[in-house]
Amino acid sequence: MGSCQSTSSDSAADRSRAIERHLKEDKDASKKEVKILLLGTGETGKSTVLKQMKLIHKIGFTPDEIANFRSALVLNLLSCAKELMNAMDKLKIPYGFDPTQVVSASRQITESSLDQWSTDPSNTSRTNSCDNESFDAPTIRRRTARFAEVASASSELFMSAGGSENRTGEVAAAAAIIRSMDPSMVLSGTTISSKLISSIKLLWRDPGVQYCVSRAAEYQLMDSCPYVMENIDRICCPDFTPTDPDILAARIMTTQIREIRFKVHAHLFCVYDLGGQRSERKKWMAFFDNVKAFIYMVAISSYDQTCFEDSQTNRITESLNLFHSLTHHPALKKTCIILFLNKIDLFKEKMKVSPLVEYFPEYKGLGDYESGALYFERTFRDENPFSERDIYTHFTWATDTSNISRVMENVTMALLRAACENLGLI
Numbered sequence: 001m002g003s004c005q006s007t008s009s010d011s012a013a014d015r016s017r018a019i020e021r022h023l024k025e026d027k028d029a030s031k032k033e034v035k036i037l038l039l040g041t042g043e044t045g046k047s048t049v050l051k052q053m054k055l056i057h058k059i060g061f062t063p064d065e066i067a068n069f070r071s072a073l074v075l076n077l078l079s080c081a082k083e084l085m086n087a088m089d090k091l092k093i094p095y096g097f098d099p100t101q102v103v104s105a106s107r108q109i110t111e112s113s114l115d116q117w118s119t120d121p122s123n124t125s126r127t128n129s130c131d132n133e134s135f136d137a138p139t140i141r142r143r144t145a146r147f148a149e150v151a152s153a154s155s156e157l158f159m160s161a162g163g164s165e166n167r168t169g170e171v172a173a174a175a176a177i178i179r180s181m182d183p184s185m186v187l188s189g190t191t192i193s194s195k196l197i198s199s200i201k202l203l204w205r206d207p208g209v210q211y212c213v214s215r216a217a218e219y220q221l222m223d224s225c226p227y228v229m230e231n232i233d234r235i236c237c238p239d240f241t242p243t244d245p246d247i248l249a250a251r252i253m254t255t256q257i258r259e260i261r262f263k264v265h266a267h268l269f270c271v272y273d274l275g276g277q278r279s280e281r282k283k284w285m286a287f288f289d290n291v292k293a294f295i296y297m298v299a300i301s302s303y304d305q306t307c308f309e310d311s312q313t314n315r316i317t318e319s320l321n322l323f324h325s326l327t328h329h330p331a332l333k334k335t336c337i338i339l340f341l342n343k344i345d346l347f348k349e350k351m352k353v354s355p356l357v358e359y360f361p362e363y364k365g366l367g368d369y370e371s372g373a374l375y376f377e378r379t380f381r382d383e384n385p386f387s388e389r390d391i392y393t394h395f396t397w398a399t400d401t402s403n404i405s406r407v408m409e410n411v412t413m414a415l416l417r418a419a420c421e422n423l424g425l426i
């Protein structure tokens with residue numbers, strides 16, 4: 001009996017020691033675990049960065065994921081075509097409309113109307129270089145005036161031809177074919193007919209449609225539109241298997257949280273990709289426990305666009321408000337903040353044609369890429385309420401693997417460095 005008692009108390013003690021050991025191991029493991037959240041408003045590139053991490057750490061994609069990307073690319077293609085046709089009606093642009101003809105006819109008027117403005121001594125002409133192009137304030141103003149004139153010429157032509165109801169010609173016929181297709185056929189695996197493919201190609205080549213693309217800030221068009229349109233033959237092939245660039249271009253709005261894990265110097269990094277649309281942000285709070293860092297993504301190219309959710313709020317304003325609430329959130333007080341000012345490739349191009357000052361009047365730069373990027377960096381950094389907490393900033397191009405590899409190497413090293421240890425993060 002006695003020996004029996006001693007055996008059971010021995011095994012109880014063993015069990016309790018084992019539990020303690022497990023708890024300690026768990027604690028040590030969680031100390032070594034670096035939990036990172038990818039946050040930001042919708043379409044800023046969070047899932048694209050997660051895909052890049054999978055490529056960089058050779059995690060790869062499952063056959064199911066690849067099949068999803070394939071259908072997403074076809075769906076992206078069809079919804080871009082429909083979005084463009086709707087925008088042609090909304091912006092009153094006739095098919096076949098050639099903006100260059102309006103520009104040459106109106107150049108004289110535009111130049112003279114700008115003379116007064118450009119000779120005003122308070123508007124000193126300042127020049128700056130960006131990608132070998134010269135920019136000065138009158139040039140920017142001239143471009144904008146030109147756009148307004150082209151837009152009014154386009155809508156006059158559209159109305160005089162009888163509006164959207166009376167569109168004629170081969171592009172209008174192609175548009176009718178595209179309108180009649182049912183997107184559910186993509187999900188059911190039906191092959192896209194050659195008639196539909198040639199109709200979309202015809203639509204995409206139309207100069208009026210290309211002009212409509214240049215006004216994409218006035219409606220909602222996904223950034224990967226040119227990519228999917230230019231790769232239509234490959235994407236619609238029955239045996240199409242997406243390549244890495246295809247996967248990075250595919251747009252799937254995140255509604256299910258995704259997680260990846262990889263090791264760097266014995267530390268386990270767990271990265272969570274959360275949906276950024278307004279309805280998805282309700283899920284975020286549940287992930288704030290034990291988070292060591294969050295990567296906040298901003299699509300700086302979206303400064304002239306409105307939110308997908310309401311088509312009214314400026315996308316950067318929405319992003320700034322969200323960033324403000326995160327930097328001031330008590331649960332994230334000790335969290336390291338990494339800011340990705342993303343889509344710099346699109347931002348560079350857009351700064352040449354769309355004056356930043358028209359959307360952010362407090363911007364006092366020269367209208368060039370560098371000053372615009374620095375302006376957004378300063379604006380976001382100003383949202384940090386704690387001087388002892390730094391914000392690590394990176395200018396990123398999320399669809400470019402070499403850019404993201406370089407940036408992620410810096411990010412992981414920064415997280416492992418003393419800067420974060422000082423804050424008790426690792």
Ligand SMILES: Nc1nc2c(ncn2[C@@H]2O[C@H](COP(=O)(O)OP(=O)(O)OP(=O)(O)O)[C@@H](O)[C@H]2O)c(=O)[nH]1
Nearest residue numbers: 042043044045046047048249251254276343397398
């Ligand atoms: N050109 C360009 N396209 C980008 C860049 N980053 C992301 N994209 C594209 O932008 C689109 C949206 O990217 P996602 O990664 O799905 O955005 P998200 O932040 O995950 O969006 P939600 O899931 O809605 O929160 C995709 O088609 C990407 O290919 C970039 O730096 N440059």
Ligand SMILES: [Mg+2]
Nearest residue numbers: 046047253254
């Ligand atoms: Mg996403």
